[in-house]
Amino acid sequence: MNIKALLVDGDPLIYGAMVSIGLVTVAILFLLTYFKKWGWLWREWLTTVDHKKIGIMYILSALVMLFRGGMDAMMMRVQLAFPDLGFLDSQHYNEIFTTHGTIMIIFMAMPFLIGLMNIIVPLQIGARDFAFPYLNALSFWAFFMGAMLFNISFVIGGSPDAGWTSYTPLSGAAMSPGPGQNFYLMGLQLSGIGTLATGINLMVTILKMRAPGMKLFHMPIFTWSTLVTSFIIVFAFPILTIALALLTIDRIFGSQFFTLTGEGLPMMWANLFWMWGHPEVYIVILPAFGIFSEVIATFAKKRLFGYSAMVWSMIIIALLSFLVWVHHFFTMGAGAFVNSVFSVSTMLIAVPTGVKIFNWLATLYKSKIEFSVAMLWALAFIPSFILGGVTGVMLGMAAADFQFHNSYFLIAHFHYVLIAGTVFACFAGLVYWYPKMFGHKMNERIGKWAFWFFVIGFHVCFFPQYFLGLDGMPRRLFITNVVEWLPLNVISTVGAFGMGIGFAIFVYNVYYSYRHSERETTGDSWNGNGRTLEWATTTPVPYYNFATVPHVDEIDPYVRMKKEGKTTFDEPNVKPIHMPSYTGRPFIMMAFLGLASFGLVFEWIWLAIVGLIGGIIFMILRTYDYDEGYYVSVEEIKRTERKARGL
Amino acid sequence: MANSKKRIPTNHIVGFLLSLVMTIVAAWAALQSDLPVMWIIIGIMALAVLQAGVQLFMFMHVTESASGNGHVPWNMMFHGFALAAIVVAGSLFTMSFGFSHDHGDNGGNEQHHEQHQEESGY
Amino acid sequence: MSEEVKTTGPLEYRTNEGQMTILGFWIFLGAEVVLFSTLFATYAVLFGRTADAPTPAELFEPGTVLIMTFLLLTSSFTCGLAVHEMRRGSVKGLTRWMLVTLVLGLGFLGFEIYEFIHYAHEGATIQSSAYWSGFFILAGTHGLHVTLGIGWAFALLHQISKRGITNVTSRKFFIISLYWHFLDVIWIFIFTSVYLIGMVL
Numbered sequence: 020m021n022i023k024a025l026l027v028d029g030d031p032l033i034y035g036a037m038v039s040i041g042l043v044t045v046a047i048l049f050l051l052t053y054f055k056k057w058g059w060l061w062r063e064w065l066t067t068v069d070h071k072k073i074g075i076m077y078i079l080s081a082l083v084m085l086f087r088g089g090m091d092a093m094m095m096r097v098q099l100a101f102p103d104l105g106f107l108d109s110q111h112y113n114e115i116f117t118t119h120g121t122i123m124i125i126f127m128a129m130p131f132l133i134g135l136m137n138i139i140v141p142l143q144i145g146a147r148d149f150a151f152p153y154l155n156a157l158s159f160w161a162f163f164m165g166a167m168l169f170n171i172s173f174v175i176g177g178s179p180d181a182g183w184t185s186y187t188p189l190s191g192a193a194m195s196p197g198p199g200q201n202f203y204l205m206g207l208q209l210s211g212i213g214t215l216a217t218g219i220n221l222m223v224t225i226l227k228m229r230a231p232g233m234k235l236f237h238m239p240i241f242t243w244s245t246l247v248t249s250f251i252i253v254f255a256f257p258i259l260t261i262a263l264a265l266l267t268i269d270r271i272f273g274s275q276f277f278t279l280t281g282e283g284l285p286m287m288w289a290n291l292f293w294m295w296g297h298p299e300v301y302i303v304i305l306p307a308f309g310i311f312s313e314v315i316a317t318f319a320k321k322r323l324f325g326y327s328a329m330v331w332s333m334i335i336i337a338l339l340s341f342l343v344w345v346h347h348f349f350t351m352g353a354g355a356f357v358n359s360v361f362s363v364s365t366m367l368i369a370v371p372t373g374v375k376i377f378n379w380l381a382t383l384y385k386s387k388i389e390f391s392v393a394m395l396w397a398l399a400f401i402p403s404f405i406l407g408g409v410t411g412v413m414l415g416m417a418a419a420d421f422q423f424h425n426s427y428f429l430i431a432h433f434h435y436v437l438i439a440g441t442v443f444a445c446f447a448g449l450v451y452w453y454p455k456m457f458g459h460k461m462n463e464r465i466g467k468w469a470f471w472f473f474v475i476g477f478h479v480c481f482f483p484q485y486f487l488g489l490d491g492m493p494r495r496l497f498i499t500n501v502v503e504w505l506p507l508n509v510i511s512t513v514g515a516f517g518m519g520i521g522f523a524i525f526v527y528n529v530y531y532s533y534r535h536s537e538r539e540t541t542g543d544s545w546n547g548n549g550r551t552l553e554w555a556t557t558t559p560v561p562y563y564n565f566a567t568v569p570h571v572d573e574i575d576p577y578v579r580m581k582k583e584g585k586t587t588f589d590e591p592n593v594k595p596i597h598m599p600s601y602t603g604r605p606f607i608m609m610a611f612l613g614l615a616s617f618g619l620v621f622e623w624i625w626l627a628i629v630g631l632i633g634g635i636i637f638m639i640l641r642t643y644d645y646d647e648g649y650y651v652s653v654e655e656i657k658r659t660e661r662k663a664r665g666l
Numbered sequence: 667m668a669n670s671k672k673r674i675p676t677n678h679i680v681g682f683l684l685s686l687v688m689t690i691v692a693a694w695a696a697l698q699s700d701l702p703v704m705w706i707i708i709g710i711m712a713l714a715v716l717q718a719g720v721q722l723f724m725f726m727h728v729t730e731s732a733s734g735n736g737h738v739p740w741n742m743m744f745h746g747f748a749l750a751a752i753v754v755a756g757s758l759f760t761m762s763f764g765f766s767h768d769h770g771d772n773g774g775n776e777q778h779h780e781q782h783q784e785e786s787g788y
Numbered sequence: 789m790s791e792e793v794k795t796t797g798p799l800e801y802r803t804n805e806g807q808m809t810i811l812g813f814w815i816f817l818g819a820e821v822v823l824f825s826t827l828f829a830t831y832a833v834l835f836g837r838t839a840d841a842p843t844p845a846e847l848f849e850p851g852t853v854l855i856m857t858f859l860l861l862t863s864s865f866t867c868g869l870a871v872h873e874m875r876r877g878s879v880k881g882l883t884r885w886m887l888v889t890l891v892l893g894l895g896f897l898g899f900e901i902y903e904f905i906h907y908a909h910e911g912a913t914i915q916s917s918a919y920w921s922g923f924f925i926l927a928g929t930h931g932l933h934v935t936l937g938i939g940w941a942f943a944l945l946h947q948i949s950k951r952g953i954t955n956v957t958s959r960k961f962f963i964i965s966l967y968w969h970f971l972d973v974i975w976i977f978i979f980t981s982v983y984l985i986g987m988v989l
Contacts, residue, residue: 682861682862692979692980693984703988706988710980721972721973725864733801733807735814738811738814743817753829758829
């Protein structure tokens, strides 16, 4: 194996990236060794099965990925604003828009939301942990290995360059030889399996581990959105698994599914991809709806308006999400009848979504709104998302779509729904639940700076793109020195850098708050306005979550608990709590499977087999594993709770 | 420890016999009968669904109340199969233009194996 | 939570953990239904796209396929009997019926491997055309599931021989029985929509 042949060369930007990756790695290794933190890293993080720690690792990884994806975005914007500068060459541009899309959807949005679910859902329903903590760790490491595999591609072997949708035949072996597309396929496969496992895990957790008395229609709305999302994950991700596997087999073992030879059908890829891809859109938006609902109810200091209408509209959205996939490729040529059917089903989705919008507005109506940073993100979401949604209905009209398709109009549309929906929700959720995770709030003043930079930057960046699209600018275009397009492109780039500054301020806020924020003394961080069970725990949350689980028989149980002076520490009734043991096996097993995937990327079958055997050995070890965890003693619980509650 | 008093598993034996009969009927319909092709396909697919039902209800205890899991297993199977129908039928519906391209003017039954020969270059 | 152990009903359902694990497996099976349906959809869409390779009607042999089907149907039945014996508390009965199940499963695999080699010999391989790619991956994925199931079941039989039938081992065994029956369900659909329809059309 020639190392020089593996590394990507020829571009100063990539050399720069290599050097910085090298320096950061050396710095991390040095710091870990210097501060003697290796043992701590292994004991506290790599072997953890605690849902709160796994959630934090998800969110940290997602923030790193947001940085990576954001850098890609800004490089694209520089190229488009200064097309004559020669900043990027066409190949590099193709790679960057591909990795930008893939990373933002798969390695940023999903893990961010799954991280929040990890931390919050068990706390909202009064559970000790996930139903299957070991599996949860496995899921995280699957995602992590997949993300790492995908990210090393730009220095080793070359990035995928066929777009995040990876349409065949372009992404097939004939037209994209080399490891690039394999990185895409294996990275997504590995993290997709982790996501599927998380979906199952969350469903069982929510269905079986709720506090006594809590019926499904007593659950907090974020938990509901998680349940519905998990349902979509369980039914949509297998489709992706198969689609990726088929394309992998096409590329590595020469089958003919999506090829131009052997009567393969390249368009079948688009069909399968969007059968997963459309539900995927709802996988990243429904939890966002859940987060906004929680934030709006808390800071409007009211119960959420139309709780059951909210739940039912989510369920209807979930069912409809499986019936609209063709609207992503109306122009494929399936004919007027097929397109009409999917056009109608697409527009139907606007109905339940509209119900949700009106419920949020009705919750805000005549309430005493507290403009905290989390609430600002939620308030900015509503009008921005409506802009994205309405243009979505325009795209849903099959006849009109022939004009909009593959133009910047489409780009503007999906950034309006995904950023204003998902990304705003990630920020809102992180700020809102930050005190639960870390024991202190994020600074509100700096947070507002980050918010305004990001939101204004967002509109300046993407609003002009609607008009660029209407002016005929196609997506994925590398040279744009058409004079009419240039001003709007420059404005758009300015906006992108505004978002970049907003993000930088946000990250600085993490550091600033760590150093300077007041430490939380109560669990109910937002001026005592918490409504659901997560605020009933102390801050920081003890590793067993709840000393005693309260009986729940209504929505927003914590409101009444506070009135009646009840807590989650009912001292006479404390019983020993069963906890799972930490284990390093999920990490090692997924490292082996990551190795196998790496082998497949370069088509080194021997390495793939070695990794696979390693994985299988750990599966066998797992079936012979009769470790049943341990019990936390009553004395220890009492000691911890008394200390945390200042009794 | 014994929690089932029944010695003879009647359910299983009936289910097994039913699935054998249905398999044989399906094989007969497809291989020996002179029924119209459309009827055969509909009939044997219906038999397959019934057989799946036998497995689920008689062998797999999908509705067993002792499980404490209520209707969730049944629900997951129902939605799984409903979605399976959507995936298969939807793909055929969406990709149907691919067929008309490949097999010329008819969606016929026996002819298309010879038909596509001349078009295999595509 | 899991300290509350029921004293009635089948062992595998008595602990909360047992119930949750079985529920989780049902949800996984729901995902598996969709996974296979994607393969069926691909197969169906690619039907007729045989290029220069032989057509399925030329290669499929009713005899072999029927034998495979009966092997798997019977193995599903004997697997059900093994669970029945487990619920009566008989390690011996369980082991005996499960071994019969696995022998039948191995027989099925043998026929499938023979079938694949035979087709490859006749010029129908995974690389020869879109149709045959779809066929081999659909049937092969099922075969891979059967293979994994056999290995898994042997590991469980080993554990049961060492530990007897407990809350934990019975839960594990119940889950593999679900898996095995489920593979039979999938095979029924492969038998019907791949082999029978392939021979009709």
